Amino acid sequence: MNDKIDWIEKRRALRTDSEKLLATVISPEMQTKPTEILLHELAVHKIELEMQIEELRSAHIAMEEARDRYVDFFDFAPIGYASIGREGLISEINLAAATMLGADRGELVGRRFSLFVSPDGRDRWHRLFMAIMNQAGSESRAVVLDLMHTQASSFRVFADCRRREPKDAPPELRLTLIDIRRIREAEAEMTDTPADPGPSGK
Numbered sequence: 001m002n003d004k005i006d007w008i009e010k011r012r013a014l015r016t017d018s019e020k021l022l023a024t025v026i027s028p029e030m031q032t033k034p035t036e037i038l039l040h041e042l043a044v045h046k047i048e049l050e051m052q053i054e055e056l057r058s059a060h061i062a063m064e065e066a067r068d069r070y071v072d073f074f075d076f077a078p079i080g081y082a083s084i085g086r087e088g089l090i091s092e093i094n095l096a097a098a099t100m101l102g103a104d105r106g107e108l109v110g111r112r113f114s115l116f117v118s119p120d121g122r123d124r125w126h127r128l129f130m131a132i133m134n135q136a137g138s139e140s141r142a143v144v145l146d147l148m149h150t151q152a153s154s155f156r157v158f159a160d161c162r163r164r165e166p167k168d169a170p171p172e173l174r175l176t177l178i179d180i181r182r183i184r185e186a187e188a189e190m191t192d193t194p195a196d197p198g199p200s201g202k
Contacts, residue, residue, distance in 0.1 A: 015048060080157070080177030084113050086133055086170045097177055100157070102150035113175075118146035118154050132163050132173060144180070156180045 080097030098105045140162040160176040
């Protein structure tokens with residue numbers, strides 16, 4: 001995936017393929033005449049361009065398919081995903097996480113994530129955030145957080161936190177959020193017993 005394409009070698013290969021293809025339609029006698037030599041060069045160049053266009057078209061289709069897979073995986077995942085920059089601001093968030101917080105994604109991007117952490121848990125969240133962001137490596141940390149919905153109600157989540165270092169960009173925190181209420185509801189359905197709301201109805 002990370003190997004750089006040798007464009008010079010690729011162009012040589014395209015030219016070789018073009019000349020082979022052209023040789024099937026032009027006789028050796030025509031190739032020895034000056035005018036025909038120029039026409040030959042132009043024809044080879046035309047075929048090279050057509051091959052390059054076809055390769056670009058195929059690459060574009062592959063990129064669109066990869067983008068669609070990313071959208072399906074990130075946006076429509078059943079659990080929450082969010083990226084938080086070094087300043088503590090939300091840079092990306094999927095539909096599930098936005099629904100948990102009760103706001104539109106456009107309203108959440110650029111806002112400080114700690115504002116959605118319950119007041120009594122913000123110090124603990126801040127210490128965890130700084131510890132992860134100041135330590136290189138991709139080892140994840142798990143924590144249970146009480147988050148605040150925009151309608152002032154609170155709920156408890158299991159959060160998996162992982163530091164990510166994008167190429168040529170500052171490190172960021174990737175959050176995976178699982179609403180514990182949904183786990184309790186699923187457990188209750190399996191046992192046919194009412195779900196325990198937990199402390200403070202969480």
